[in-house]
Amino acid sequence: MLFNSFAFALFLPVVFLLYWRVTKTLQQQNILLLIASYFFYGCWDWRFLFLLAFSTFLDFFTGLKIMNASTKRNKQLWLWLSITINLGFLGFFKYYNFFVTSFAEAISNLGLHVNPWTLSVILPVGISFYTFHGLSYVFDIYRDRIKAERNFVEYALFVSFFPLLVAGPIERATHLLPQIKEPRKFDYTKMVDGLRQILWGLFKKIIIADQSAQYVNLIFSDPSSFSGSTLLLGAIFFAFQIYGDFSGYSDIALGTARLFGIELLRNFAYPYFSRDIAEFWRRWHISLSSWFRDYLYIPLGGSKGGTWMKVRNTFIIFLVSGFWHGANWTFIVWGALNAIYFMPLLLTNKNRDNLQIVAAGKTFPTFKELFSMLLTFGLTCFAWIFFRAKDMSHALAYIRHMFSRSLFSTPNFYSINDAKKTMLFILFFLIVEWIGREQPYAIAKIGGVKRRYIRWLSxxxxxxxxxNYSTKEQTFIYFQF
Amino acid sequence: MKRLFYYLGCFLLPFVLVFLVGILLPPTPRAADTSLFTSLKKDSLLKNVPSRRLILVGGSNLMFSLNSQILKDSLHLNPVNTGVHALLTLQYMLENTIQYVQPGDVVVLIPEYEHFFKDYDIGTDELLRTVLDVNKSKIKLLNVAQVYHLLPLVPRFALTKFKPTEYFGTNTNPPQYRRNTINQYGDETLHWTLKRPYFAPYKITAEYNPVNVEMIKEFQRKVEEKKASFIVSFPAYQDSSYDNSAAKVEMVEAVLKQKFVLAGSAKRYRTVDSLMFDTPYHLVKTGVDRRTEMLVEDLRETLNAER
Structure with missing residues (x-):
């Protein structure tokens, strides 16, 4: 059940009505949300429900064991059990074929031939997200940041709450569990705000992402038949496709959760207005970046050691982040490229220069800020080519053809006139995002407009x-991760 | 909560009204001049063409790639080319055709290969426009799943009624996709004189969907119940598109072979790229004649074998 589907448009009001009108107690509300979440997830493939339930039970159980363990050694034992099983499942479903075929290729380079035993495994939707939910929970118990949850329904809802189940934001027990345990009251302003954020998310997904996707699919399908400038345009379209797709999804998730009185972690904060790569990574997929920071970078020593330690840890988190996205060398190269972009900032201690949003309180950026934003966007677009390509040879062919003499020609492909319409939408989108960049989401400000007719007309x-401009209902890119 | 529903109701009311008016308004001049409206004439042919008839059922692979005059002259049957658009779905095409089948008719079904893969049984804007704009009485031919999938498309359809470009300005719809370009049999003939535009070959990526095979079996039963004959054949399909989806095309052929009387084979109707017009199923004039002659041979052989 996609957020942009008719089925979801029926599902959401039904759950909303039952939640606020029928249920009387917090316990009933949580049970209803849990049932709705399992129904929502089961709509993809009911078989995956067993995996979700098992993963939930495992972390619930090991969380209690870690908390009640009498010795540090026992705590560690239970922690490792949880990590091994969680990552074991993730590894099997997501990475098994990758490791087997990569191993076979490596062996064949040595002159030996093996037939890799691959499996046609279907990747359960959202497995990377709910595995990370569970892991953060047991890590936090292990470090005594939180107590283990004793109410199974509440814990199960923390893992499976339908707005975040399949593509995040990756929540933390410290943030979400207290909200699940607190009674929630109907708040008109919050409801309207939630609906407004859902609307903006739908615009991003249906207009920006899905419209761009048509040209991205065409241009990436056969890079050799397009000019360099068209390939450049394809990479830019992809930058907006993935941003519209994922941040649109996150907006819908946040808006939907707000309808049930729950606030989720913010996942995007206008990343394409970043002035350097460090700022970009503080604004892009924030819940994943902060997860890696808290549960990988800091435990590895963070930036406390010497320069070598900082460089090593930074490379590790970017490579792991790339690998988290999928079992393909292209994602690893994408992660490595971002690490390389990050290095000059890290080595000159400039990685925390731009903490505030660009040109805060001003209408226009300075030339320097504009240049920095364009440079960062350019670097990001280049890295996205690897992210989008189906394999390394595809990415390299794309780049080779892009940096040819035809880079300076006018982009041309048979649907260029339709693409111009999409470019206008992207321009409009950028203007709205720029105006609203100090708000949690771009059109939040409309809520503050006094005259109702102006709000409604917007x-x-x-x-x-x-x-008017919707295309065929398309799935979200991040569902594959 | 009441406040939320009150304002939501007030907010959505104009939309509901606009949608209702949009559905009830007659087709716009632009919409009324599309090939979807050829189905009115085709229905009239199905109703009025005298026996013994050769009824050809399928998508635009028929409308754009047959010369029914050759069929008539060679087979001495009265052809009715019902093909309009593959996305009208087999369910709709078959339900519509069966109403008009008479004893002695020869019904030849030539579906596009995509019909056997996911999503092609559901229908999209073309089907919605057909049942809301072309002929509202045809809504009854849709099944529940189709109605469910078409409902979200209604708002966009309704809004087109309020677009100035639907009433004024130049009609940008390609001439071959307009209403009055079909001959007395239902073949689109205007494109026989037009220049070939560029188009990309197709690749079937969707999963196999057995629903339509079962539907065809049921259709065959109904056709035979009406004392008419039923034959399945293959569309002319562009070489490069065939290569892109060879395994899937051949799988469809194997499934059909097990269950129906076939005229010709998928390979036989593969067509070189240079004979294609604007999609992998639409042929230029030379291709149309070549394909029709092959179909004549195959039908002759199949009909003789049946006797």
Missing amino acids: YYAIIWVII
């Missing part, structure tokens, strides 16, 4: 564009 305009 919403009508967005809905009109969504209805």
Whole structure:
């Protein structure tokens, strides 16, 4: 059940009504949300429900064991059991074929031939996300940051809450569990705010991402048949496709959760207005970046050691982050490229220079800020080529053809005129994002406009564009991760 | 909560009204001049063409790639080319056709290969426009799943009724996709004189969907119940598109071979790229004649064998 589907448009109001009108107690509300979440997840493939339930039970059980362990050694034992099983499942479903075929290729380079025993395993939707939910929970118990949860329903809801189940944000027990345990009251302003954020998320997904996707698919399908400038345009379209897709999903997730009185972690904060790569990574997929920071970078020593230690740890988190996205060398190279971009900032201690949003309180950026934003965007687009390519040879062919003499020609492909319309939408989108960049999401400010008819006309305009320019319902890119 | 529902109701009311008016308004001049409206004439042919008839059922592979005059002259049957658009779905095409089948008719089904893969049984804008704009009485031919999938498309359909470009300005719809370009049999003939535009070959990526095979079996039963004959054949398909999806095309052929009387084979109707017009199923004039002659041979052989 996709957020941009008719089925979800029926599902959400039904759950909303039952939640606020029928259930009387917090316990009933949580049970209803848990049932709704399992139904939502089961709509993809009911067989995956067993995996979700097992993963939930495992972390619930090991969490209690860690908390009640009498010795440090026992605590460690239970922690490792949880890590091994969680990562074992993730590894099997997501990485088994990758390791087997990579090993076979490496062996064949030595002149030996092996037939890799690959499996046609279906990747359960959201496994990377809920595995990380569970892991953060047991890590936090191990480090005495939180107590283990004793109410199974509440813990199960923390793992499976449907707005975040399949593509995040990757929540923390310290943030979400207290909200699940607290009684939630209906708040009109929050409800309207949630609906507004859902609307903006749908615009990002249906208009920016899905429209861009048509040209991305065409241009990436056969790089050799397009000019360098068209390939450059394809990479830029992909930058907006993935941003619109994932941040649109996150907006819908946050808005939906707000309808049930729950606030999720923010996942995006206008990343394409970043002035350097470090800022980009503080604004892109924030819940994953902060997860790696807290549970990998800091335990590895963070930036406390010498220069070598900082460089090593930075490379590790970027490579692991790349690998988290999928079992393909392209993701690893994407991660490595970002680490390389990051290095000059790290080595000159400039990685925390740009903590505030660009040109805060001003209408326009300075030339220096504009240049920095464009440079960062350019570097990001280049790295996205690896992210989008189906394998390394595809990515390299794309780059080779892009940096040819035809880079300076006018982009041309048979649907270029339709693409111009999409470019106009992207321009409009960037202007709205720029105006709203100091808000949690770009159109949050509309809520503050006093005259209702102005607010409503804005919403009508967005809905009109969504209805008029929607293409065939498309899945979200991050579901594959 | 009441406040939320009150304002939500007020907010959505104009949309509901606009959608209702949009559905009820007659087709716009632009919409009324599309090939979807050829189905009105084709229905009339199905109703009025005298026996013994050769009824050809399928998508645009028929409308754009047959010369029914050759069929008539060679087989001495009265052809009715019902093909309009593959996305009208087999379910709709078969339900519509069966209403008009008479004893002695020869019904030849030539579906596009995509019909046997996921999502092609559901329908999209073309089907919605057909049942809401072309002929509202045809809504009854849809099944529940189709209605469910078409419902989210209604708002966009309704809004087109309020677009100025639907009423004024130049019609940018390619001439071959307009209403009055079919001949007395239902073949689109205007493109026989037009220049070939560029198009990318297709690749079937969706999963196999057995639903339509079962549907065809049921259709065959109904056709035979009406004392008519039923034959399945293959569309002319562009070489490069065939190569892109060879395994899937051949799998479809194998499934059909097990269950139906076939005229010709998938390989036989593969067509060189240079004979294609604007999609992997639409042929230029030379291709149309070549394909029709092959179909004549195959039908003759199959009909003789049946006797």
